[in-house]
Amino acid sequence: MAAGTLSLFWGFELYHHDDLTFDPKRPRGAFNSYTAFRKRVEEGSAVRASHLETPSFKMAAVHWSRGDAEVPSLQKVMGSAYRADLDPGEEQDPRAEIRWVGGETAALQRVQQYLWDEDSLGLDYVGATMTMDPAKSCMRDRAMSKFSPWLAHGCLSPRKLYEEVKRYERERRKNKSTYWITHELLWRDFVRFGSIYAGTSIFLIGGPQNVRPKWSWSSDRERLNRWIEGETGFPFIDCFMRELKATGYCNHMGRETAGWFLIADLGLDWRMAAVWFESVLIDYEPTANWYNWTYRCLPAASKVPIDRLSSVEILKWGTQHDPDATYIKRWIPSLSSLPGTVAREPWRLGLNDSDGGVASDGLRALPKSGQFSVSQGPLEALISMGFDQKDAAMALYQTWEDADAAAALLLSRNGASEAKMDSDDDDLARAVALSLGENPEASGPVSPPQQGFRYGVDYPKPMIQPVSLMNTEQAEDEARQHQSRRDQQIAASKRQKGSGGQSFQKPN
Numbered sequence: 001m002a003a004g005t006l007s008l009f010w011g012f013e014l015y016h017h018d019d020l021t022f023d024p025k026r027p028r029g030a031f032n033s034y035t036a037f038r039k040r041v042e043e044g045s046a047v048r049a050s051h052l053e054t055p056s057f058k059m060a061a062v063h064w065s066r067g068d069a070e071v072p073s074l075q076k077v078m079g080s081a082y083r084a085d086l087d088p089g090e091e092q093d094p095r096a097e098i099r100w101v102g103g104e105t106a107a108l109q110r111v112q113q114y115l116w117d118e119d120s121l122g123l124d125y126v127g128a129t130m131t132m133d134p135a136k137s138c139m140r141d142r143a144m145s146k147f148s149p150w151l152a153h154g155c156l157s158p159r160k161l162y163e164e165v166k167r168y169e170r171e172r173r174k175n176k177s178t179y180w181i182t183h184e185l186l187w188r189d190f191v192r193f194g195s196i197y198a199g200t201s202i203f204l205i206g207g208p209q210n211v212r213p214k215w216s217w218s219s220d221r222e223r224l225n226r227w228i229e230g231e232t233g234f235p236f237i238d239c240f241m242r243e244l245k246a247t248g249y250c251n252h253m254g255r256e257t258a259g260w261f262l263i264a265d266l267g268l269d270w271r272m273a274a275v276w277f278e279s280v281l282i283d284y285e286p287t288a289n290w291y292n293w294t295y296r297c298l299p300a301a302s303k304v305p306i307d308r309l310s311s312v313e314i315l316k317w318g319t320q321h322d323p324d325a326t327y328i329k330r331w332i333p334s335l336s337s338l339p340g341t342v343a344r345e346p347w348r349l350g351l352n353d354s355d356g357g358v359a360s361d362g363l364r365a366l367p368k369s370g371q372f373s374v375s376q377g378p379l380e381a382l383i384s385m386g387f388d389q390k391d392a393a394m395a396l397y398q399t400w401e402d403a404d405a406a407a408a409l410l411l412s413r414n415g416a417s418e419a420k421m422d423s424d425d426d427d428l429a430r431a432v433a434l435s436l437g438e439n440p441e442a443s444g445p446v447s448p449p450q451q452g453f454r455y456g457v458d459y460p461k462p463m464i465q466p467v468s469l470m471n472t473e474q475a476e477d478e479a480r481q482h483q484s485r486r487d488q489q490i491a492a493s494k495r496q497k498g499s500g501g502q503s504f505q506k507p508n
């Protein structure tokens, strides 16, 4: 056997280590924040051409004998450590958006598909860290590139990807989305080079900043397992955790909010959770995982966990990114019969009521104290239809503020009690029924929106006291409108592209 020299190449990052204007070991402020880092690299460094990554051999290339033609099974490789119950096998979960196949060929095919075939980069792309724009939802198919497993395992060079993005900008379109993917690749460099500086402190419980919460970290395994299994009772957390377990992937917002919740609301030692991520992520990469935990999630420890939910992003972002709870219902099918608002916040089913909640007719029981509050928007909508304010408020409360269900309930009650409706009221009843898309003549019993769903059995009650946000319906509506406008723009651009390239002659 001949001896040879081992050469190492800096090919994993977007920016080459030697092109930085600072030494990552002695960075002079470059890692104070992501923004500081981004400014330093954007101002002083350039991205090298990807073809420079190809190593040139001074000696004759080494020839390896061909390995086994077949990849050995997991069971064979792992021997006695293999556990069949943890092996997801080759079957793809039908709910997953894509199936990742290893290797450079598949990686380049995905680039071709996402950028060129589907035009998704310029039209659908939202990006891992873009959470604030109400028109953009991270929870839609095609909103994420899903390049991360290929990037993490060295199947896709970030410089090659960068060149393709630049070419796309020249040949197709240049917009905020095309900038944003480069920004995400810079995030990737930030965690890589930042870890050179932080060293092993990313594995310490206080992280590089030595964060010390006012409470003691808990290592309660049972709580951790509920979080891992997606059984916390908070659908916005559970949908991501279930997706992660089934596919090895969930988007950045899901990873981050699940991390905040685990730290600030459950007070658990986050390293147990980071180890779970390490074991299950299909894009696992040590610095991306551990640095993100310490940089993005650990600051949540400065919030004091109390006995009620403090990570309100779980409610706000759920409303903004998933107004109809479509994504939540995809990963938690037991919630699919519920109205969107209730599927996102099932504690509206009456958890806080002293009497425990659901009455025998399936509607939410009114609190014994007689005091309750409902959102102004839907209440005004019902009053403007001619319903009495008090009746409308009660109906709204009983239907978890589903205005359509409340109107139907009020109408059915009016009929049942044979409260005399004059002809105006009949007209109103017809108008409301029509506006609900129903046949006004068929006055059947009201179906409670959650019929068949057993709260606490089909889906767990929350691990900690939840809260509900004010004006959720209004926020849902705004998100829906923004997103549907964006959908229309995307569809129009795709149609244009579809007819693009063909030239038409004006008929004579």
Ligand SMILES: Cc1cc2nc3c(=O)[nH]c(=O)nc-3n(C[C@H](O)[C@H](O)[C@H](O)COP(=O)(O)OP(=O)(O)OC[C@H]3O[C@@H](n4cnc5c(N)ncnc54)[C@H](O)[C@@H]3O)c2cc1C
Binding pocket: 126, 127, 128, 129, 144, 145, 146, 147, 148, 149, 151, 152, 181, 184, 185, 187, 188, 189, 191, 250, 251, 252, 253, 255, 256, 259, 277, 281, 283, 284, 285, 286, 288, 289, 290, 292, 293, 296, 297
């Ligand atoms: C707690 C936690 C753990 C994480 N663990 C990992 C991990 O092990 N491996 C991993 O690749 N990413 C990790 N991330 C970062 C991020 O969530 C994923 O990179 C992203 O969700 C991948 O989806 P995408 O390819 O569609 O991203 P896109 O939005 O398309 O971004 C393009 C690429 O940029 C990189 N990127 C984007 N954001 C980040 C970021 N914050 N940190 C590092 N790289 C980023 C990824 O390589 C990604 O493929 C973690 C984030 C958190 C909060």
